[in-house]
Amino acid sequence: MYKLANRRSLYYATALKAELSGLQSHGGGRHHDYNHNLETAKQNAQIVVIGAGLAGLSAAQHLLQHGFNRTLVLEATERYGGRVNSQRFGDTFCELGAKWVNIDGSHDSMYELLRNAEGLTKKLKPPTHARYVLAESQVSGEQLKVPRRMVELIDMLFRELCRGLKVRDRVKTGGDLQSLDNVMSYFQSESERLIGTMFKEPSEQLMARDIFQSLFKDFSSILGCCLEYVNIQHVTTCPLQQESHPIYVPSGLDNIVEQLTNDLDVGQLQMGKPVGQIQWRTMSEPQSVGCMDGSLYQADHIICTLPLGVLKTFAPVLFKPTLPLDKLQAIQNLGFGNPVKIYLSYKRPISRWLKSNLRPLTKDLTVNPNGNQNAIRSWTQQVVEVSQLPSSQHVLEIRVGGGYYDEIEKLPDAKLLEQITSLLRQCLANPRVPYPQAMLRSTWNSSACYLGGRPYFSVHSSARDVHKLAAPLGHVAPTLLFAGDATALQGFGTIDGARSSGIREAQRIIDYYNKKLSV
Template identity: 30%
Template sequence: MSSPPTVMSSARVVVVGAGLAGLAAASTLVQAGFNNVQVLEAMSKPGGRVNTTRPFGPDIIELGANWIHGQKGNPLFDLAKQHGLLSEGTSATAMCLPASVTPRDYFFNEGGRQLPPEDVERVCSLFSKLTSRAFDNKLEKRYHSESLGRYLDEAFAASPLASSVKDAAKIFEWCKRSECTDEASSSLYEVSALQISEYTALPGDFFNCLGPGGYQAVADVLLRSLPPGVLLCDRQVTRIQWGREGEAHPVRVLCAGGQEFKADHVIVTASLGFLKERASALFEPTLPDAKMRAIERLGFGTVDKIFLDFGERFWPEDCAGIQLVWEEGPEDQGVYRLMSEGDAWKATWYKKICGFDIVARHPTVLCGWITGREAQYMETLGEKEVGEVCVRLLRSFTGWQVPEPKQVLLSTWWSNPYVKGSYTFIPHGVSGVREHKALAAPLPPAATHTGAKPLQVLFAGEATHVKFYTTTHGAYITGIREAQRLIDLYVDL
């Protein structure tokens, strides 16, 4: 039975966070007829982990989210296509890939020798085949309880390439460092070999670069659907009190500075990194054990970008990226074990940089990728020191005349107190399905017999999606999912 508009429109909903999940939730509710929706964003601008900037001129640089992953069945791709936000042609797409091997990548070893492209291609193809087995859930049973790193080491050692291709082990280590970027992990020895099969890759080009407006243009589509006054920035939520019996509105959201908002429902879209730091103190009463356990057990890693604007191109026209192959890299099993305890790894943090890739629409800019604890440490050093280290690496590996950069720009997602990292991964020994579902579960559930108002606290964000964690479309879908819970609740009244 349809709900009268007045019932739906009188419900008060607070959305915590104005990333893609929060904006999708608010937009969906407003379009459904909810007239009392308030979005609270801790930072000074909306977007969350979307951070589109123009530091080197009129063209964009993405410090945060960079791609739409897949096309078929991807509502974010459909939204971007509908509003004309995708790049035209394939040239821009080819220049946006992070540390992904193309025939135009130059691989150099630590001694300054460029590695034969055919050797690199053979090893990288093997790595792709081995990781596909894990993603397709085709691993032998003995690897079900192992880390992704352990599985890859053993599978590589059993391959003829391990002994027939010079520098094969070193190239394979580079592949593992590159995969750390995809997994947002400090090491593949921390990632579950079995559980990565829960992630679902959508059909179509794996990476689709957005057009000249970048990801901010996508966020702007959602922002334009919100009435004036719905979004409030610089509102740091410090406490969410729920289950307040006897009150007209059982949820109270408190902000720094004393401002408070009374609501019937709150949709929390804060990052998993933020929840790891704040969840125990953020909610009153404390979240149930299953939800707190999910927050603790799921992994949330840091992936950072290092942009170097040289003002001139010093690399060959046919070079799409300069990749660094170490004699001993951080993803070598022995090195990982040696560095797994203590702070010795900080002295060689730069070894986690996979390489430096060309950047779409920026012919004189290179982008380096770094992940995990090394990325977190890099954020403490500052642009000048990081830039000096990167130039030293480029000079020593290539032997080219590398000028000093005109400008260095770093992403700092770990240092951001309202994000504390980049995206989710499934650690070794953790059931991703169970923990994602526990994190997504609303409080109280829709079918409650306690007399309490149902769905007082709901959770959205990429970490709450079983199949699409880590992705922007995962975040977007979960925002709509939680809004739809509320729509269904009021329609059923």
């Protein structure tokens, strides 16, 4: 029913104007006419949602629940869920994208969706204490221990930095604003001040500096980028709230996505439909969405939830007419990272050689075969944590921060396995750590339908760019709307932000019809 041949119901704006005229000319039966015409408007309005991630599916569900039954979702891939991607691997389910759901009582949050899902097993993330280890020195053969009390103190101090409290103090006093150029400058400046104040012994200062660097990498692993690229406003506007006990789904987070598709009838979710052109009207021109397979879909309203990486690459040619300059500029200004997930499956239980989660403290110096020390950079130096999945006896998760994301995606499997096994053997001082029997890793950056992962405030962007990207287009009616985690300031870059943005744009369409037909 969405094909271009069905022109009678195309562009409901004309019919809507006629019904509004009818409403204004009838006095006594106005309430009855309003209800009748509102239901008619809902039944006839054609809405195309581009993308079946959390934003797109949340928008579609919200519209269908409010009677907009001619809602269609177009998904480029053969899988819905976007960057929620659960894969069966080894003896458990692994999350290549989002993993945890923060406990949040707000309406329409992911937590509410998870809590209300029937028959779905939910568990709190068990409290874990990773053990910081210095990789065994190839020179001395010694392995130094990292005091637990020092780790806990520095972790507390770093959490304060992540909340942006020191930034506000610095701006108020006007001192040393140069270090606020980017997040890494801020972290390094503040950590050096804290180290100098709290640790007097040079050996303690050196170890404290290593622990801070590990926490910096932890922060960057969440965004999937080097912190030198991140605007300090990212910390003050949308600080990362690290929950102590978030919830996870042992059988895969994509079970939540299944809940969002329950209201979609067969045909309302079209898979394998990469979009080639979005024709949106600025006045009364025809509006449609054309797919790469030649199919064309009419639309009174289009909700675009394309990932930021895709918009950065294709926005100048994807939309017709071209998007306004301020929106194109906002798309280019915002940054997007590429968080990397690596999972390793072992034949025998991991507990035989791994007793606790590990946080390697590695140096930037490695030794070449000739025995000379050179600053040879390696992606394994950016490993944040090696952890056993809570629902598994055989699967390890490797988190990486600080960069190298593109390099890791391109690295051959054999080379990656060799290097990570070497790191584990060094950290555990155990040459018998086995090679894994299988590996699973994310490839968001090299996927043409994503071209990256989580958005962030680059040094060239600010909260204004988020608002510009989220602003709907259309002179009278909201004809082209934008949703996704890069359009939500509250929950920016998170699954909650993606979900709330989809509901926000769906409600914008609902409010438009309610307002117009109540005149």
